[in-house]
Amino acid sequence: MFTTQRQTIIEFLCAQAAIALKNAQLYEQAQQALRDLQKAQLQIVQSEKMSALGSLLSGVAHEINNPLGFIAGNVSMAQDNLTDLLEHLELYEENTAAEEIEDHAEDIDLEYLREDFPKILKSMNVGVEQMKNISTSLRIFSRKDQEHKTKFNIHDGIESTLVILKHRTKANHKRPAIEIIKEYAELPEIKCFPGQLNQVFMNILANAIDAFEEANVGKTYAEIEKKPNQINISTTNVDENEVKIEIEDNGSGMKPETKERIFEQGFTTKGVGKGTGLGMAIAHQIITEKHGGEITCDSTVGEGTILRIILPIV
Ligand SMILES: Nc1ncnc2c1ncn2[C@@H]1O[C@H](COP(=O)(O)OP(=O)(O)OP(=O)(O)O)[C@@H](O)[C@H]1O
Ligand SMILES: [Mg+2]
Structure with a gap:
């Protein structure tokens, strides 16, 4: 009688212990799952963030490149053309003495224009170089x-x-x-x-x-x-x-x-x-x-x- 009672209690305690153990195991598993999930979340966020930003940036870099090449080519052509034009202008000045031309030259401050125009083109070239630099950086940064x-x-x-x-x-x-x-x-x-x-x-x-x-x-x-x-x-x-x-x-x-x-x-x-x-x-x-x-x-x-x-x- 006494022993069976004891037996029951022991059985009960064992069952309780087993449940507790199972709970602990489940808890441990749940914790591990949570950790795995958090890690996965970080990886997803990271790659999502990166691929969204990356494709945006490389897309922009790509789109910029065409017009940039276009401007770069035209600026350097304009520089050559301007040199020719200025030379031609000089010839005019040497061979004509029309008052109308001289007046107009004064009106538009030709002397200043002559000096300044090449500078404008030069600074446009600098701008183009900077943009090329940015475009290259965008592509390096967003490397897939x-x-x-x-x-x-x-x-x-x-x-x-x-x-x-x-x-x-x-x-x-x-x-x-x-x-x-x-x-x-x-x-x-x-x-x-x-x-x-x-x-x-x-x-x-x-x-x-x-x-x-x-x-x-x-x-x-x-x-x-x-x-x-x-x-x-x-x-x-x-x-x-x-x-x-x-x-x-x-x-x-x-x-x-x-x-x-x-x-x-x-x-x-x-x-x-x-x-x-x-x-x-x-x-x-x-x-x-x-x-x-x-x-x-x-x-x-x-x-x-x-x-x-x-x-x-x-
Ligand atoms: N250079 C730093 N100087 C001072 N505090 C810093 C510096 N770097 C990180 N911290 C601290 O560490 C915390 C965590 O940085 P973490 O970059 O992970 O997150 P965040 O900058 O708050 O947000 P998120 O980077 O996701 O936009 C920051 O909130 C800040 O308190
Ligand atoms: Mg931060």
Whole structure:
């Protein structure tokens, strides 16, 4: 009697324990599933963001190229034509002394025109060169990644990203232009997914620019000019296997508890609509999982932040 009662209790407890265990297992599984989902979400967001932006940019670059080539060709032809015209004009002047022509020349300030017109064409040429540069950068930045890694000059990646971000780094009415100081080492091309690395550079640089906005609050133009917003980008050849990229800003910096969570998916200190908290999580995933590298962060409130990336060369 006593033993059967005991038996029942033990059985009951066992069943309870089994249920608890099962629950724990299920819980563990659910947690793992959640982690997998979050990772997948990050990958989707990353590739969606990238392919949407990438195809937009390369589309724009492509569309710009035709008219650009057209203008470039015409400007250089106009320069040749103008030289001929000016020569011809000189002959006229030497061989005619009609008053009407002389009056008109004065009216239109021919002397000035003669000097200025070639300059106008020259500056149009400079503009065309700049646009070609932008178009090339757009194409480098939005490189579509193949399934396999390709060799890539990461300086090209950084440079093209800076061109894309130009509208955010140039001077505005609140502050002078953000100074970009570069110390590039002689680096070999590295085997990587260029489009993804460009996205990492973009996410880091965008954060630095955001950090300046925060640091500049309450400061006058003159105050900022005295201690300018600066981004230092340096690359180092660590050894034959690795390269190092450091991106440092002297913006707002981070409190230790923010720094701890910087790579956490969805963690943001920015207002709604300003930050999604994905930039650094995506960067972390791209550097560590896709490239077998490392990304770390150092920061001091009020002083600035440095992001260090180590990437294997092959
Ligand atoms: N250079 C930096 N200076 C100061 N704080 C930074 C810097 N980089 C990141 N942070 C902090 O880390 C948080 C997470 O950065 P992350 O790029 O992942 O997200 P976000 O910039 O808030 O949003 P998203 O990049 O998705 O638009 C930021 O909200 C900010 O608090
Ligand atoms: Mg960000």
